[in-house]
Amino acid sequence: MIIGIDIGSTTTKAVAVESGKVVKTIKTKAFDAITSATGALGKMVSESNMDIKSVEKIIITGAGSVNIKKEIFGIPTTKIDEITAIGLGGMYLSGRDCVVISNIGTGTSIIEAKRDKITHLGGTGIGGGTIVGLSKELVNSTTFEHILDLAEQGDLTKVDLLIEDISDSEISFLDKKSTAANFGKMLDSAKREDFALGIINMVFQVIGMISVFAAKSRKTDTVLITGNGSKNMIGRKVLSGISGLYNIQFEYPADAEFATAIGAAISGR
Ligand SMILES: Nc1ncnc2c1ncn2[C@@H]1O[C@H](COP(=O)(O)OP(=O)(O)OP(=O)(O)O)[C@@H](O)[C@H]1O
Numbered sequence: 001m002i003i004g005i006d007i008g009s010t011t012t013k014a015v016a017v018e019s020g021k022v023v024k025t026i027k028t029k030a031f032d033a034i035t036s037a038t039g040a041l042g043k044m045v046s047e048s049n050m051d052i053k054s055v056e057k058i059i060i061t062g063a064g065s066v067n068i069k070k071e072i073f074g075i076p077t078t079k080i081d082e083i084t085a086i087g088l089g090g091m092y093l094s095g096r097d098c099v100v101i102s103n104i105g106t107g108t109s110i111i112e113a114k115r116d117k118i119t120h121l122g123g124t125g126i127g128g129g130t131i132v133g134l135s136k137e138l139v140n141s142t143t144f145e146h147i148l149d150l151a152e153q154g155d156l157t158k159v160d161l162l163i164e165d166i167s168d169s170e171i172s173f174l175d176k177k178s179t180a181a182n183f184g185k186m187l188d189s190a191k192r193e194d195f196a197l198g199i200i201n202m203v204f205q206v207i208g209m210i211s212v213f214a215a216k217s218r219k220t221d222t223v224l225i226t227g228n229g230s231k232n233m234i235g236r237k238v239l240s241g242i243s244g245l246y247n248i249q250f251e252y253p254a255d256a257e258f259a260t261a262i263g264a265a266i267s268g269r
Pocket residue numbers: 007008009010011012062063104105106107108127128129130131132144227228229257
């Protein structure tokens with residue numbers, strides 16, 4: 001059995017892979033990289049009744065992996081760079097040999113994965129961390145689930161300047177309800193619910209648009225969404241709007257938040 005551990009900037013993900021198949025996934029959060037990695041392995045072993053002796057190797061990746069300098073619990077431990085891990089994980093989850101991946105974590109990276117080459121196309125610092133960070137001041141909440149609950153009740157027309165606010169008709173292919181400027185209206189009556197929705201909408205519109213340009217530049221009409229951001233249902237709705245406008249399909253594979261950890265584990269085959 002091979003364990004892949006992805007020590008992300010916010011959360012740590014671990015997967016167990018046996019004969020090329022994912023058999024167990026776990027998430028955890030710890031203050032430092034060593035505690036994250038050892039904790040992830042410990043949680044994996046205790047939750048699945050696996051024998052730690054059956055772990056032949058551990059492959060770590062993610063921002064925090066640079067801080068791991070020794071093997072973990074005497075098990076051979078190696079590292080793989082995060083971009084390669086996302087690329088391998090994306091191909092595994094999509095079942096395709098050529099795929100553009102938008103990995104929405106704390107920040108966002110866009111990768112083109114092909115069997116013979118994995119390319120970091122670019123990305124943006126706009127990501128899940130932006131939602132949590134801006135919400136601290138504007139929404140007065142740092143609990144992710146609470147931010148989502150508030151956003152569910154939000155009204156975007158109170159914060160965003162829409163096409164209908166500036167024009168009596170559609171502009172090009174943008175209908176009247178499209179955003180003309182994120183946070184460009186900000187009515188005095190706007191509430192925290194509206195700010196929460198405005199923040200998530202802005203983050204996913206930016207990610208959606210750079211994903212569209214990345215996909216078009218690589219001559220594909222599909223983008224695989226991975227990272228914890230793929231589980232944000234309000235974000236998915238925003239991406240679906242972009243999908244309709246630009247003819248790009250966004251795909252959400254199961255276990256998308258584990259793509260990086262899966263890529264690390266299967267790199268060891
Ligand atoms: N229960 C949760 N706790 C914290 N963040 C969550 C939770 N659920 C979803 N999120 C969102 O997921 C983001 C983190 O995503 P993810 O775990 O994929 O990133 P990461 O791998 O730690 O970061 P990166 O890949 O950018 O280094 C958070 O910023 C937040 O927006």
